[in-house]
Amino acid sequence: MAGQRVVVVGAGIVGASVAHHLTEHGFADVLVIDARSEGTLPGSTGLAPGLVGRLSSDRDLARLALDSVELYARRSGGFDGVGCLEVATSEAQLAAFADDVRDGAALGIEARVITAAEAGALAPGLVDDAAHGALFIPGDGTVDPVAVTAALIDSARGQGAQFRWNSPVRQLEEQNGRVIGVRLDNGVVRADTVVLAVGIWGPMLASTVGVQVPMVPVEHPYAFTTPSEDLTGEAITMPIVRYPEHAVYCRIHGTRYGFGTYDHEPVPAALGATAGRRFRDKVFEPALTRARKLVPALRTADVEKRINGVFALTPDELPLVGPVPEVRGLWLAEGSWVTHAGGVGKLLAEQLLGLSSGFVDPARLAPARFAGWSADRVAKAALPHYRGIYLTH
Structure with a gap:
């Protein structure tokens, strides 16, 4: 060239x-x-919440994520390998994690099934009391x-x-x-x-x-709670937590919890000057309410900020x-x-x-x-x- x-x-x-x-x-x-x-x-x-999950059902996506983590980890303020928990709320989901463990092993990504008690100890307040167990991926994490x-x-x-x-x-x-x-x-x-x-x-x-x-822009809700007493004091590190059966995910942002959900009908987005949109209460609020009922720490927390961000889907x-x-x-x-x-x-x-x-x-x-x-x-x-x-x- x-x-x-x-x-x-x-x-x-x-x-x-x-x-x-x-x-x-x-x-x-x-x-x-x-x-x-x-x-x-x-x-x-x-607007991205900064969650980085390397393990994917698609091998090429997993390889792209692995390469990205390697790049980010070499940058100032880059990757923080706090780990990720995929929480099962049914025995069927817990059993399905065995496939993820095998997929991870084939890609060189460590993943193991742990008990609900172990998951709760890793992410206090973010693991549902009724959880059946979790998949723990220690090498996943967050990025700024x-x-x-x-x-x-x-x-x-x-x-x-x-x-x-x-x-x-x-x-x-x-x-x-x-x-x-x-x-x-x-x-x-x-x-x-x-x-x-x-x-x-x-x-x-x-x-x-x-x-x-060939892309379709869609809107997506994410919310931040008010500062939590449980997260004040010394810097607290805990894994990303996901609920695959409920399409809910959450993490901590300093002294706040952040959470998002895909548990609603997709909302195609019109283009605007930025990727942020007015928050759609009628569509997103019921989904956020369901998410808050699922995650213990969110049940009593006040929501301080709601974001409607747009990203693109491909076929x-x-x-x-x-x-x-x-x-x-x-x-x-x-x-x-x-x-x-x-x-x-x-x-x-x-x-x-x-x-x-x-x-x-x-x-x-x-x-x-x-x-x-x-x-x-x-x-x-x-x-x-x-x-x-x-x-x-």
Whole structure:
């Protein structure tokens, strides 16, 4: 790619990862463009609760997560391996954990079944009294998405990448079936390759050159409690806690509990200026109430803040990484969670540079796998995954 210029649109954790990996391989002609000012993350990265679960029912997702954890752990304010508990509220779920233990062993991810009492001791207040046991994954944990993104930006910049802030990309520029740049308010920035890493705004930008990105943005609730006396004093560390049968997850944020739920009908989202939306009381509040009844510490805690964040679903729950078939020079790094962003950036950089470490099959994540799908077919396939995606991530 000598003499080629790559423009990455989006400086969230995915775009920062792409820039970091490109420059780490010695390719420095990288320009990252973002609509925000440096130091702020109003997009999905800034709203992410920071849970990182490596074990997945999909082997490639697990590999992306493992690679991401390795990257984050080397960054200031990065990965904190507090572990994860998957709590079973039935004997059937407890028995199903045996499959997860086997899957983990095949991937080199430690996972073991423990008793309800052991789980309660690891995460006091977050394990239901009626639990039948839990799956404990000690190597999972949390990450500060803002801090890691800043560290990746610093790394990319130190290796030659340039960043342009406060510069919304209005459309892509195409000529003879090839992308030639991006249009800003003050003109066109030329590029040989354009990588879209803008999350939920990817479909809008791609549509300006007639490309349909197979994703559906959906809204999702997350809440923070008021400070808890149980969490004050010395810094307390405890695992992430998930309830797979109920699609509920929770963690501690300093002296507060944070929790989210997928236990409601999916709500497709219209695009806005940020990834945050007005909280939908009628849809989300009943689901949060069910979550609070399930988790002991949440039953009496007051909720201080409610967030409605937007993320994107794909038809098969896998990210979109690679070139689009319709327009030469246009690449996607879309549909990725923080959990997999480090690995997604590595995979895309390797493909662009003609390298391969073989840790993930690029064909499985290629945007071309949905070539010819209508928007209606994409939505019908993607939306049913809203609750199920919790089990994979």
